[in-house]
Amino acid sequence: MSKVFYTNEEALALIFDENFPAASESEGTDDEFSEKSGSLDPNENNFDRLFNVGLQDENLKGCGDENIDDQATTSGIVVDTENDCIYDEACSSVPQNSTTTNILHNQTKQEAERKWKKHDSSTSRQDYNRDTGPVEHFFSHCQTPTDIFLVMIGDLIEELTFQSNLYATQHEKNLNLKEGELLCFLGINFMMGYHKLPSWKDYWSTSEDFRVPPIAEAMPRDRFELILRYLHANDNKSVPQGNKDKIYKIRPVVEKLNHKFQQVYNGTRELSIDESMILFKGRSTLKQYNPMKPIKRGYKLWSMADQKGYTLTFKVYQGKDEVAETEFQGHGLGERVVLELSKPVWGNFRELYFDNYFSSLSLLERLAAEKTHACGTIRANRKGLPKNLTDDKKLDRGDSDFRFSNTQVAY
Incomplete structure (x- = not known):
């Protein structure tokens, strides 16, 4: 008969971590079961006992999934913050991680030193004399909301233009995209957002009930399609090995916007x-x-x-x-x-x-x-x-x- 064996740390991890790897299946006798399971008795309900052991730890109570890294215990449980696993302190397979050990030691020490008292006290607020609002010299020439918008995306437009031309060249195409043309492309997309038609090609339709002159006259349909095909924000050939950034292709957009948001406004x-x-x-x-x-x-x-x-x-x-x-x-x-x-x-x-x-x-x-x-x-x-x-x-x-x-x- 095939039996599934769980060691102490595997059983605890299965209780508190849904992603813990399942135990291996193997053939064995009752003696082998006792040897692999340590102090677990195969004739008892070990799940209830292990679950109660976990509940005895104050630090595993009510922290929520978002604070799994904080769930360090004080009675025989060690948390590996890098692997998101919980281990029994007595188990010989606990990963030896000095960084994790130091963090847990510092947190435990800090909690032990924290003392609460009820007494009259007032909250002091340091003076804050820094400027607030927009940085004037960035917007001194702005007359319309469009001017302000162009200030915010100016650096981004330059990067998008370069990366789009590079991507087209890598595919043996000569896009020859200019910054002004890219702004026209973005403006067309803005208008398409509030003036919706069944297909984007309908904006250039010869039928009067579909055709939208401001769009059709601003840019030929084939040119719009070509820009749409090669629009790019990051170099595909520069992806780092083992990349785990799911938004790598738009990472420059996020970084430049964050930089500009803080640069032009206090x-x-x-x-x-x-x-x-x-x-x-x-x-x-x-x-x-x-x-x-x-x-x-x-x-x-x-x-x-x-x-x-x-x-x-x-x-x-x-x-x-x-x-x-x-x-x-x-x-x-x-x-x-x-x-x-x-x-x-x-x-x-x-x-x-x-x-x-x-x-x-x-x-x-x-x-x-x-x-x-x-x-x-x-x-x-x-x-x-x-x-x-x-x-x-x-x-x-x-x-x-x-x-x-x-x-x-x-x-």
């Missing part, structure tokens, strides 16, 4: 970080589905905007991000998003605001160390929160309770 002191959805129902590995949002399907962006709604920087969500995970090891997904987007404004005592998807004590403490204020709602089951607050049922309308920590966090 945001307010108060900044907000949140997610944003771009409606898309086609086929894409980047498409996300969230039935609880107004836009249920589409591309998800992480963005940081100022008090007036101006987007200072954004990032396209594409799943596992090894670069951010390496730079901000020991932090969960929501924490990494805040740290990565806000890094350009560290050291200026800016004020960041975000919701409970991102908030955690370790995030607030890290931002405080970077001379950046932060405020946000937080889920009651986040680890490290004070346990001695007055129960909500005992508070009257308008009452509140609070605690201050010795790590510059108020709750």
